[in-house]
Amino acid sequence: MKNLARLKPFGAIGAIILLVSLVLFLHLINPKEEEVMIDWNEYQVKHHSDEPESGDSExxxxxxxxxxxxxxxxxxxxxxxxxxxxxxxxxxxxxxxxxxxxxxxxxxxxxxxxxxxxxxxxxxxxxxxxxSAVEERDGKISINDATAVELEQLPGIGPSKAAAIITYREEHGPFKGIDDLVQVSGIGPKSIEKLQEFLIFR
Missing domain, CATH: 3.10.20.600 (Ubiquitin-like (UB roll))
Known part of the structure; x- marks a missing residue:
């Protein structure tokens, strides 16, 4: 009995050591998450600087x-x-x-x-x-601005072809290059060869 009484203090100390060890172990495997601080002023400045200026779009x-x-x-x-x-x-x-x-x-x-x-x-x-559809330099005609009267000044272009060019332009938008004229009714490769030195595209 006396031996048991002597061992009791050691048992209590061992229990405390075991408990502390357990707490430390749990703390090590589950570290506290670091707090992330957001500087909202810096975010707002960066956010607004990425937006396009209204003047550019207008x-x-x-x-x-x-x-x-x-x-x-x-x-x-x-x-x-x-x-x-x-x-x-x-x-x-x-x-x-x-x-x-x-x-x-x-x-x-x-x-x-x-x-x-x-x-x-x-x-x-x-x-x-x-x-002006009729350019001062070289007397060339802007195919995308010319009226029917101006188009008829071109070689091989009469009233019907001039009307077809204007109709195509209104339905499909401006001509981007000489090759687009092939899409116009009545205008073929031979006509384009005659026209290309008299036209500008813009």
Whole structure:
């Protein structure tokens, strides 16, 4: 009995050591997760800096055109990209009573810095564009801006082929190169050989 009494303190100490060892072991195999701190100010600055500036996108959504001649309110107007000549005429108040509308292609797409001139009845020129379809250099014609009258100046192009070119242009968009003309009814490889030195594409 005396021996048992002497062993009791050692048993208690052993139990404490065992308990501490168990706690340390559990702590080692399950380390406390580190806290992750987010600097929200830095995040917001970086986030906003990645956004495109509004000015860049706005500059690509509008264009400026100059409308002159027999128009109720001639002037420079801002329109959306994708607008057509009839939109420019409308925003300028419409045709005046003496306007000659005969050969004006109201469905033609506008481009920036374009000048639209509407002649009066009796004027020889029906429509002139500032970005004029007929180029001063070399007398070449812009296939994507030319009117029917201007297209008929080209070799081998009469009224029917001029109308076919304009129809294709309105239905499929601007010509990108000389090879696109093959898609126009009545125009073949031989016609293209004659035309290529007189045309520009833009």
């Amino acid at each position: 500059s690509k959504t509008s264009l400026m055109v100059d409308v002159k001649g027999s128009i109720r309110s001639p002037g420079v107007y801002e329109l959306e990209v994708g607008s057509r000549i009839f939109d420019a005429i409308e925003i300028a108040g419409g045709f005046s009573s003496d306007a000659n509308e005969l050969n004006i292609n109201l469905a033609q797409l506008l481009h920036d810095e374009m000048l639209i001139y509407v002649p009066a009845e009796g004027e020889e020129e029906v429509l002139e564009l500032a970005s």
